[in-house]
Amino acid sequence: MARSGTIAAASLSKAPSAARVDWVDYAKGICIVMVVMMHSVLGVELAAGQTGFMHVAVAFAKPFRMPDFFLISGLFLSLVIDRDWRTYLDRKVVHFAYFYVVWVTIQFGFKAPAFAAETSWRAVGLLYLESFIEPFGTLWFIYLLPIFFIVTKLTRKLPPLAIWLVAAALETARITTGWTVIDEFCARFVYFYSGYLFAPYVFALSDRARARPVLALAALAAWALLNASLVAHGASEWKLVSLVLGFAGVCAIITTGTLLARAQWLNFLRFCGEHSIVIYLAFFLPMAATRTLLLRTGVIADIGTVSLMVTIAGVLGALAIWQGALRLNARFLFERPDAFWIAPRKAAPALQAAE
Template sequence: MTRTEGGEDRVYWADTAKGLIILIIVLSHGALFVEGAGYPQAGMRNAIGAVTPVGMPLFFMISGMFSRRYLDGSWSGFWHGRLKALIWVMLIWIPIDWLLYSIFPNFRDPLHGKYLWQLLTAWIFPSSYLWFIWSLGVYSLLAWALGRRHARTWLALSVLVTFAMLGLTTWHLDHYGLHLLAQDYYLRGALSYFFYFYLGYVCRDWIVRAATLPAIPTLIVTLTGYGLLAWIAMMVKGVVPGAAIKFVAIAIGMLGAIYLGKTLALRADTRRFFGRLGQMTLPIYLTHLLFMMPLCYWLAKLHSPFLLQSGVALAIVVSLIGILGSVAITALALSLGLTFFFFPPKLRLFARIDALLGRPPREPAGDTEEVVEAR
């Protein structure tokens, strides 16, 4: 670890782990959209599906770890340091997301982008791929309100929700009358991960200490344990034992991902590559579908017999185009001064709103969170 300008220790494995996670997310979307275009991707989906249960919990935990300076402070510090930026991102990207789905209808969410009222309900319920930004804002607000005074109680309550989301299938949710949860994938995701965000916020120091074991031996042990428990979880039918095994498997898998990130951070070249991806998580997440969805819409129209034989290569190529396009369009936007796509502009109207909600801290701290470092 090194010291940042804000005076906080730099945890390189967090950057590289986030880089791995965003790569997995884009590959996952690539497989889903390519398959939706009519090109089977069972192999890619199965491979990605083996690691996706770890990705989002780890990402939210890392986000919680680097939010403490905002969550422990005043409302003013929280508003200027975290909440305002997330609200602005939603304000800009909800219409873009809606328009994208309107122009390029998607099999996974065919109704999204059809009705204007969805531009309003997206603020109330998580929708489309912006569920992640919505969740991050809600988690941050909830964690700031709860604080760390009764952390064990809040952790215990939040882990019960996570257990329920892990153990209850759509059949169970429908059976118990929770039809909205059964039908809404994004809402289930939002309910699943607050525990991990709050855990990162409360237990940051413990998590950092847990990452001090020898990297490669720990990586081998944890990834082996994760694979074994994930296999056992598929065999278990009961709701409670199934949820318990999945929860432990995810915890071990997260530890394995931390040590994979730590191993990648040992080398300057891999630390630079994956670390830069990790620092650009927000713009990559927001912009990769701008390239992926039109491309897959065109592939569906093309329906090439040759590409039908390409297997996972097609999904990988589409995903790479999504990542490279995201990096390019982000660099272009920043070079042209179009930072309002990612950051709140300094307008007189917003200055008045800030005055009502509280003045910013005199010396805002630096942050390793992607909302800031995408600059």
């Protein structure tokens, strides 16, 4: 393993096993809200045929929205990457595969009638089967994560810098094949691998931001101006610039999460981060329902306001669905049942949560 990965594992292992890293949850919370916002805003604008004020926020977040999510997903990998393959596959592949199968089936259950009306039920069946090769809708993130985990473990004995340079080159190459797995792997793996490889530096950045909040705020202001300017002028899509902006945005979200954790502000974001996968899995339903209701009734004329309301409904609705599932004994929607484990567990819980 890379020396930096070893240092990360050593430093992280000093923390209590039951503890969560506060700024990580804040950062994940910011990211999941941005993801819901993006799908909500673009969905509303597409249906309405016009844009609103929320479009600016979505455009501003585009350079760093998914890079930050993937980097954080790789941040603690050094702690588990040397586990035996059976345990590793159980935690990092079967875990996400279970939730993908459950939720792609649920999404198809809601969308199948509309698909069938446009084509046929046979075509719907084929489309469902295809979703296990070509990720469906919003679920591509948890489809891709297990692939990242496997590739990183398979290559852990290769020179880390060489792997990182190849990953960076793939992002810069802007590979477009039309296949989500290939295209998103090339565009995102560099961030996931960076979380794994550079974890000590990520935590050092957070420590500096916590120790010097005024300087951190000044750096955030400068970044925000630069990011907004490059996005406004279309330069954020340029090769290399997108890579730099991706990492700059990641640093900004880490810093923001750290400052929020330091001040204990906006704890709702922390809660969202603790349950980010829960929100990711379920937000599509309240989002789509609220969008349809507001646009058809016309009770709110401003598209930006509609987009904001749909975003809020997506986040809160997903959490409500999760709580409802727990109360109605439908825990399998968000927690992996015992029958779907392939490796023994340390503790006694009968289920493993989506997180």
